[in-house]
Amino acid sequence: MTDFVAELRWRGMIHDIMPGTEEQLNKEMTAGYIGFDPTADSLHIGNLVQIMTLVHFQKAGHKPFALVGGATGMVGDPSGKSAERNLLSEETLNHNLACVKKQLEKFLDFNSGDNSAEVVNNYDWFKDFKFLDFIRDVGKHITINYMMAKDSVKNRLESGMSFTEFSYQLVQGYDYYWLYKNKNCRLQLGGSDQWGNIVTGTELIRRKDQGEAFAITTPLIKKADGTKFGKTEEGNVWLDRERTSPYKFYQYWLNASDEDASNFIRIFTLLSKEEIEALEKEHAEAPHERKLQHALAKDITIRVHSEADFDMAVKASQILFGKSTTEDLASLDEQTLLSVFEGVPQTEISKDTLGTTSDITELLSDASNGIIFSSKGEARKMIQGGGVSINKTKVSDPKQAVDFELLQGKYLLAQKGKKNYYLIHVV
Incomplete structure (x- = not known):
């Protein structure tokens, strides 16, 4: 085992840490988890902070759990939100969960033995949990005063907050309790905006089971210019x-x-x-x-x-x-080609029109795609001056035949001068 907390510290990845956490991690291999919100069928780079936290956690010799919130995704976390979000259907959530799990498998080792990673879904333990049982077995341990003191609640009270979102911290708190009881999880990690929800879990474990659990949060990433990261x-x-x-x-x-x-x-x-x-x-x-x-x-x-x-x-x-060369351009797949030239002027020309076009001057100045040159004279003059390329090959003869190989079988890239690109889509 290596020092997980020391690793996070030099990387600038610790915001809050509960007393006793370092001692627990240095004492023995510890199971810990982070929750991921399945509101989309892909994670984004904002989630990468937490993914990397789990990667370092596993590399330090501890056991990571990635909790995908099939149940909490149906409720919606109010933390950092200014308005209540739309709730997703079970079908959409299940699709998203499968996609998120597949992405997590690219980063974590799920076959490493004692500290292999596991993905868990809180829907599995909530789907048969009856409401009356929940408010009796969970709700009675956490006071209204305790819940109202959380920033995620206080920041939303004036704009209005449903009971659904108000109950979120109890639901997340029970996740921690369930993982503590069933998977021996002693640590929950997350972004600094999750601190209130995380300590609700440690408090539930203490009050319901007289157990001890720990917490670490990472800073929310900010860019130097003040714009939003990701x-x-x-x-x-x-x-x-x-x-x-x-x-x-x-x-x-x-x-x-x-x-x-x-x-x-x-x-x-x-x-x-x-x-x-x-x-x-x-x-x-x-x-x-x-x-x-x-x-x-x-x-x-x-x-x-x-x-x-x-x-x-x-x-x-x-x-x-x-x-680059013509060969470099030709080697790009279609998705990359369109990504590179997204936003440049584009036009369409039919294969029949292309086949009857007499020369390159006519192609680049024809009215059907005249976004490149407004006249044949302008096109001819620029070609003779060495300022025109097709598919990264310079054109020197205004009467050159239009016999270029199509990129991906359907595109021609025209370049006028150094920086002006035009994508011709042959349909």
């Missing part, structure tokens, strides 16, 4: 490639500020203290090379996706900066 103009950065392509995922980390990169590389990678400090020294000597950002983006893209996806993302990134 968000782009399009919304969340997801772990599912269908929601956020590996290229966009890679770009999110690559575009981190120096200050954020120094913080993120501690939280989201498994690089050692010595490796990170050496990288920071190299970065300080040549900041323009952005070595921290490159190391961060590489490590996390490979672990969330794959090495092949990382290589594809790097190749795709180089295309926009003019450092």
Whole structure:
């Protein structure tokens, strides 16, 4: 076993820790858990903080449980929320749970013996728990005053809060109690906004069973410029490639500020203290090379996706900066190609029209797709000046035949000058 708390401390990943927690972890292998909210069919990078906490927990020799909230997902956690959210159907929740479990299996070792990871679903112990039994066996141990004192409740009282959400902390508290009794869980981990819910669980264990349980929370991640971590103009950065392509995922980390990169590389990678400090020294000597950002983006893209996806993302990134070849462009899969050129002007042309187009000048200036050049004269002049490329191959003859190989069998990439791209979709 290694010192889990010391590992989190140097990485800046501890916000609150209950007295006695370190002593418990240093005494013996301890089972601990984190809850994951199944309100979507994918986790996002905001969840990665907790995933990495469980990864470090297991690497330190302890036993991690990932609780997916099939029951609590039906209620909705009020912590950090300004309004009550829509409740999901059981069918939707079950689909989401299966997807989330599959993602967690990429990070945790479920076959390592005594401290192998386990996924549990609180719906399993709540589905047959009758309401009267719950308020008698659980509710009587926690006072209204205790529940009202929680920030997650106080912050919502003025705007209105249903009994459903008010009861959430009791439900989460019982999760901890159930895992304590049935899985010998002695530690719950989570974000700092979960502290109130977590200590309700430790209090329930103390009052109901005279037991002792512990808690650690991690800080909520903030970016140096004050903008929300894990968000782009399009919304969340997801772990599912269908929601956020590996290229966009890679770009999110690559575009981190120096200050954020120094913080993120501690939280989201498994690089050692010595490796990170050496990288920071190299970065300080040549900041323009952005070595921290490159190391961060590489490590996390490979672990969330794959090495092949990382290589594809790097190749795709180089295309926009003019450092690629026709072969590089042709090797991109369709999802990456469309991710790279999302937002550039696009037009459609039929295969029949393409087949009857006399030369490249006509193609680029034809009225059916005239977003590239407004006239043949303009197109001819730019081609003769060496300012036009098709699929990253420079065009020098205005009368060149249109015989380019289509990317993915249906696209042509036209480039005017250094930075103006146009995607022609052949349908």
